[in-house]
Each structure stands twice: as structure tokens, then as C-alpha cells.
Amino acid sequence: MKSLHxxxxxxxTKYLALPSDVILELPRITMIGQIHVYIExxxxxVTYSETELKLKTKKGFIQILGSSxxxxxxxxxxILLEGTITEVxxxxx
Amino acid sequence: xxxxQGSYITGNVTxxxxxxxPELFFQKCVKRGIPVWEIKKQGKMECSGKIRLHDIxxxxxxxxxxxxxxxxxxxxxxxxxxKRLTRRKExxxxxxxxxxxxxxxxxxxxxxxxxxxxxxxxxxxxxxxNNYGVHPGAWSLSLEPTxxxxxxxxxxIPELLWVGVDKKGTTYFLEGVEKSIVKEKExxxxxxxxxxxxxxxxxxxxxxxxxxxxxxxxVEPGDILVSGKIDSIGDSDKKKxxxxxxxxxxxxxxxxxxxxxxKVTVPLEANFELLTGEKEKKYSLKFGDFKIPIWGFGKSxxxxxxxxxxxxxxxxxxWTLPIHFVETTLSExxxxxxxxxxxxxxxxGIKQAKSELLLRLQSDAKIISEKILQETTENGKVKLILxxxxxxxxxxxxPINQGD
Numbered sequence: 001m002k003s004l005h006x007x008x009x010x011x012x013t014k015y016l017a018l019p020s021d022v023i024l025e026l027p028r029i030t031m032i033g034q035i036h037v038y039i040e041x042x043x044x045x046v047t048y049s050e051t052e053l054k055l056k057t058k059k060g061f062i063q064i065l066g067s068s069x070x071x072x073x074x075x076x077x078x079i080l081l082e083g084t085i086t087e088v089x090x091x092x093x
Numbered sequence: 094x095x096x097x098q099g100s101y102i103t104g105n106v107t108x109x110x111x112x113x114x115p116e117l118f119f120q121k122c123v124k125r126g127i128p129v130w131e132i133k134k135q136g137k138m139e140c141s142g143k144i145r146l147h148d149i150x151x152x153x154x155x156x157x158x159x160x161x162x163x164x165x166x167x168x169x170x171x172x173x174x175x176k177r178l179t180r181r182k183e184x185x186x187x188x189x190x191x192x193x194x195x196x197x198x199x200x201x202x203x204x205x206x207x208x209x210x211x212x213x214x215x216x217x218x219x220x221x222x223n224n225y226g227v228h229p230g231a232w233s234l235s236l237e238p239t240x241x242x243x244x245x246x247x248x249x250i251p252e253l254l255w256v257g258v259d260k261k262g263t264t265y266f267l268e269g270v271e272k273s274i275v276k277e278k279e280x281x282x283x284x285x286x287x288x289x290x291x292x293x294x295x296x297x298x299x300x301x302x303x304x305x306x307x308x309x310x311x312v313e314p315g316d317i318l319v320s321g322k323i324d325s326i327g328d329s330d331k332k333k334x335x336x337x338x339x340x341x342x343x344x345x346x347x348x349x350x351x352x353x354x355x356k357v358t359v360p361l362e363a364n365f366e367l368l369t370g371e372k373e374k375k376y377s378l379k380f381g382d383f384k385i386p387i388w389g390f391g392k393s394x395x396x397x398x399x400x401x402x403x404x405x406x407x408x409x410x411x412w413t414l415p416i417h418f419v420e421t422t423l424s425e426x427x428x429x430x431x432x433x434x435x436x437x438x439x440x441x442g443i444k445q446a447k448s449e450l451l452l453r454l455q456s457d458a459k460i461i462s463e464k465i466l467q468e469t470t471e472n473g474k475v476k477l478i479l480x481x482x483x484x485x486x487x488x489x490x491x492p493i494n495q496g497d
Contacts, residue, residue: 044120044124045116045117045119045120045123047114047116048116048132048134048140049116049134049137050134069134070131070132070133071119071129071130071131071132071133071142072130072131073097073128073129073130074119074123074128074129074130074132074142075123075128076123076124076126
């Protein structure tokens with residue numbers, strides 16, 4: 001069943017133009033220049049420091065690097081990061 | 094975001110989490126549905142963040158499950174503001190005292206202005222007002238309403254025809270109209286004195302004019318008692334000429350005995366209420382229909398109560414607050430029943446009849462004697478028909494029409 005679900009997902013997004021973040025349970029990352037990152041649909045915080053933020057997702061991790069990080073808001077499945085962002089990386093789990 | 098907005102009103106706290114990987118503590122909070130914001134890593138083992146005030150309980154529960162150390166660094170929001178304010182008791186107390194003082198001063202009489210009357214009467218009014226408790230510096234809440242003061246003043250100062258009492262803020266304005274006592278217009282021209290009532294003359298004193306009646310004469314109303322027309326005696330022997338008689342304004346007093354028939358009924362049994370003089374005062378504040386007692390609680394011990402209410406609005410500067418200060422005076426009263434014997438009833442009846450009669454007559458009238466003409470007892474009432482003899486002045490001036 002799981003494999004079926006995984007196969008149907010991309011098909012739905014491709015042919016029915018449904019938002020991919022919902023269907024595929026992928027994180028949606030919105031960035032405003034260098035200063036803000038808004039991440040939805042993540043699975044939890046792994047590490048956080050002034051220079052690094054690591055979030056778990058369904059398939060691995062998202063790593064954000066930069067400096068003077070502040071988590072402006074933190075709600076379940078939502079994070080707003082403020083600071084100077086230099087890198088956004090996807091790390092395989 | 095919505096959860097965070099408005100957190101200033103409900104209050105929020107900044108906490109500092111110490112331990113290994115402190116950010117994971119916040120992760121746990123978020124998983125439980127507690128919003129966290131402004132998370133900052135202070136060091137390797139320290140992390141600060143803001144939470145809502147009412148989430149503290151849950152935070153403490155989470156802390157128990159883990160081994161992080163939590164310290165509260167900063168508090169902000171209105172609940173803390175209030176707390177700080179109440180902690181500074183001097184300010185709150187000062188504020189309260191000043192408001193009370195303003196209310197107090199707004200309800201004090203500062204001035205009593207009396208206009209339109211002469212100095213003499215003004216003094217009298219001030220004296221009377223002092224008796225009623227209306228004077229500068231008096232507490233105006235327990236005073237009677239202006240209309241009552243008005244009535245009392247007119248009653249107590251006979252020289253006043255009318256007085257307007259108006260309360261404006263902390264000032265009483267009184268406007269008086271004096272009775273200009275006009276002396277009865279004397280008839281200066283020639284006049285006679287005539288009788289106003291029938292009676293037997295008892296005493297006469299004539300200073301001017303010619304008396305036409307003698308003591309013990311019976312007169313009817315309209316009879317001339319003292320004539321202003323004097324015929325000179327010298328001329329009367331000769332042929333009378335009308336132009337020769339002299340006319341004067343006659344003056345004098347004729348006291349006559351007059352009679353009155355009056356009827357009185359006196360019940361043999363009477364009920365009346367009597368105040369015992371025991372009094373109780375209760376004070377309360379009234380908001381609309383709602384009353385809060387502030388002094389004098391509990392039920393009165395009096396069995397029968399005569400209640401008097403005195404309501405006064407409370408002022409704040411020039412505004413009238415929708416709060417009334419109510420003074421309730423409870424006076425004890427007793428219901429009395431009196432049974433009279435017939436003799437007592439008759440006595441009371443005579444007394445009553447006399448005082449009623451004296452009210453009707455002039456002040457110089459004197460009651461000489463009374464006689465019971467008829468006496469009947471019916472339905473528990475004594476009916477009396479009295480015959481009262483009075484001595485009084487019966488004269489009235491009447492100008493002589495000379496027919497010019």
C-alpha cells in the first residue's frame with residue numbers, strides 16, 4: 001500500500017496540479033532574501049544554534065547555515081527563522 | 094501566529110533552558126502544542142525563548158519529564174504590569190485617596206449665595222439655614238432636598254413671601270422675595286366705625302368721633318358704633334344747617350361679647366401612632382435600582398417602623414454620578430389605643446372647639462365661657478353642640494360718603 005501511495009503522489013501533482021507539499025508531505029520553504037526562512041511541514045527540530053538549524057523531514061534533513069539565528073516563532077510544523085542565511089542544504093537521512 | 098498575537102495582554106514569560114541540547118526542550122513544547130517564539134541560543138548549553146503565561150503549568154510538567162533546568166528571565170504583559178502597580182501601594186493608595194478626596198470635596202457646600210433680600214432678612218435666612226445644616230463646609234449628602242428647605246424657610250421666616258433654593262454643584266443659590274408688609278390702607282377721610290358681628294358691647298374706648306352706642310347695648314352687624322359726623326352743639330340749638338356738621342376719621346375700640354355655635358364630634362375610642370424617639374440611621378449607596386448598604390446592617394429591632402428616605406446624588410467635580418447616597422431614618426413607633434370616658438371626651442371636645450374657634454378669630458379675641466347645648470352619644474362618638482361666648486373687637490372702618 002505504501003508503495004502505491006508513493007507512486008500515486010507524484011502522478012497527482014503532475015496531472016491534477018495539486019500542491020506538491022501537501023501531497024508528497026514535503027517541507028515548504030519560503031525565503032525572504034537572506035533574512036527570513038519560513039519552513040512548514042517539517043517533522044521536528046534536530047539542532048539549533050546561532051549558526052545552524054537542522055530540521056527533520058520525511059526524507060532526511062534540511063540544514064540551514066548562516067549567522068545570528070533567532071527562531072521568531074515555533075509552532076508545530078512551522079518555524080520562522082530570522083538571521084543572515086548563507087546556505088540551505090538537503091541532507092539525506 | 095494568532096496564538097502569539099495578543100500575548101502581551103494575557104502576559105508572556107521569557108524562559109532560559111539549561112542543559113544538553115536545550116533547543117530540544119522547545120521542540121518538545123511545540124509538539125505539545127505550546128507556541129514558542131523568539132528562541133535564541135545564548136550558548137552551547139543555554140537557550141532562551143518566550144512562552145505564554147498560562148502555558149507555564151505545561152512547561153513545568155515537561156521539565157519534570159526531562160532534565161533541563163529552567164529559569165524565568167523576563168516577564169512582560171499586562172498581568173505583570175498590574176502586579177507591579179499594586180506592589181507600589183503608595184501610588185495606588187494616593188490615587189484612591191485623591192479620588193475619594195475629590196468626591197468628598199465635590200459633595201461639600203462651598204458657598205451659600207443669597208440674593209434679592211435685605212441684609213436683615215439675609216441674616217435670618219443664614220441663621221435658619223444653619224439650623225437646617227446648610228452652611229459652607231457642610232456635607233451635602235445628608236441634607237434634605239431643596240424643595241423641603243424651601244418650604245421650611247418660608248414657614249420659619251414670616252417675612253419671606255417666597256424663596257427659591259437652587260443647588261448648583263457645590264453652591265446653594267437662594268433667591269428670596271420679601272413680603273412688603275403693606276399696612277392696611279387706612280381710611281384717612283371721614284369715617285364711621287361699624288359693627289362686624291352681632292353682640293353685646295362690654296367695653297368701649299373711643300379716641301376720635303362720637304359714640305353712638307353704650308356699654309351693654311346689643312348691636313347687629315352694620316350698626317354704626319362710632320360716628321365720624323359730629324354736629325357742633327352750639328349750632329344745634331339754632332337752625333340746623335347741614336354744612337355745619339364736622340366730619341372726622343373716627344378711631345376707637347369696641348369690645349363686645351359675641352356668641353358662636355359650634356359642633357364637635359369626639360370618638361370615645363381613638364387610635365394614634367406615636368414615635369417613641371428611638372431612631373436608627375442607615376446609609377447606603379444606590380446604583381440605579383441596586384442598593385448597597387454601607388452603614389447600618391441587619392434588621393431593625395423595632396417592631397413598628399416609620400421610614401424616612403433621603404436621597405442625594407453624589408457629585409464628581411461638576412458631574413452628577415449615577416450613584417445616590419441614601420440616608421434611611423428608621424424611627425420606632427407604637428400604635429396606641431385610647432378609650433375615653435364620656436366626661437373626658439366632652440372635655441377634649443370643648444378644648445378642640447375652643448382652639449378651632451380661636452384660629453378663626455383675631456388674635457385679641459378672648460373666650461369667656463362655653464356652654465353645652467346638646468350632647469349625644471352615637472356609634473361610639475360623642476357629638477357636642479357648644480355655645481361659646483367670646484370677647485373681641487368688632488369694629489370696622491367705613492368711610493362716610495359725603496356725596497361730593
